[in-house]
Amino acid sequence: xxxxxxxxxxxxxxxxxxxxxxxxxxxxxxxxxxxxxxxxxxxxxxxxxxxxxxxxxxxxxxxxxxxxxxxxxxxxxxxxxxxxxxxxxxxxxxxxxxxxxxxxxxxxxxxxxxxxxxxxxxxxxxxxxxxxxxxxxxxxxxxxxxxxxxxxxxxxxx
Numbered sequence: 227x228x229x230x231x232x233x234x235x236x237x238x239x240x241x242x243x244x245x246x247x248x249x250x251x252x253x254x255x256x257x258x259x260x261x262x263x264x265x266x267x268x269x270x271x272x273x274x275x276x277x278x279x280x281x282x283x284x285x286x287x288x289x290x291x292x293x294x295x296x297x298x299x300x301x302x303x304x305x306x307x308x309x310x311x312x313x314x315x316x317x318x319x320x321x322x323x324x325x326x327x328x329x330x331x332x333x334x335x336x337x338x339x340x341x342x343x344x345x346x347x348x349x350x351x352x353x354x355x356x357x358x359x360x361x362x363x364x365x366x367x368x369x370x371x372x373x374x375x376x377x378x379x380x381x382x383x384x
Contacts, residue, residue: 239341239342240339240340240341241256241257241339241340241341241342242256242257242258242337242338242339242340243255243256243257243337243338243339243340243363244256244257244260244313244335244336244337244338245335245336245338245363245366245368246313246329246331246335247331247332247333247334247335248295248296248304248331248332249296249301249302249303249304249305249332250296250301251367251368251369252366252367252368252369253295253368253369253370253371254338254340254361254363254368254369254370255313255315255335255370255371255373257337258316259315259316259318259373260313260314260315260316260335261314261315261316261326262285262313262314263311263312263313263314263331263334263335264283264285264311264312264313264314264328265311265312266310266311266312266330267283267284267312268283269281269282269283269292270282270283270284270289272291274291274383275383276383277297278293278294278295278297278298278383279291279292279293279380279383280292280293280294280330283312283328285314285326285328288325288326290314290326290327290328291324291327291328291380292312292327292328292329292330293327293328293329293330293376293380294330295329295330295356295371295376298354298356298376298379299354299355299356299357300354300355301354304330304332307332307333309332309333309334310330310331310332310333311330311331311332311333311334312328312329312330312331313328313329313331313335314326314327314328315327315328315329315373317377318373318374318377319374319377319378323381324377324380324381327377327380338363338364338366340363340364344363344364345361345362345363346361346362346363347359347360347361348360348361348362348367350367350369353369354369355375356371356372356375356376356379357369357370357371357372358370358371358372358375
């Protein structure tokens with residue numbers, strides 16, 4: 227006798243995300259793309275000529291390049307902020323030379339549980355070239371960055 231098992235796929239899939247504060251906007255990142263949120267730390271110099279590459283951070287024994295997302299998008303750098311942090315981003319590509327990079331943020335990211343039907347694409351002015359999409363989720367406006375493009379640019383600029 228053969229038993230047939232049927233399953234239903236939940237249509238309302240939840241994704242855990244972080245709402246990441248920047249100078250004038252927020253980024254919305256899937257939680258799995260962030261390895262850790264760390265306090266602002268001493269930056270080591272780098273040979274990069276790109277002004278948006280701030281330097282390198284020694285994170286868990288690995289030198290990780292640190293970038294300013296605003297400057298990458300040709301915007302002005304944020305003012306010094308005592309609440310500034312770095313988020314360590316998991317690289318989206320399989321680049322052995324750079325499995326992680328750090329992104330300067332202006333506070334503590336907020337954990338959000340986002341359902342597909344709760345996120346709405348919106349038209350946004352002042353989208354940077356590394357912003358993939360402008361969205362509203364749970365009343366908050368945010369940009370979803372093009373992490374693949376950020377990583378390619380970083381690999382070329384470091």
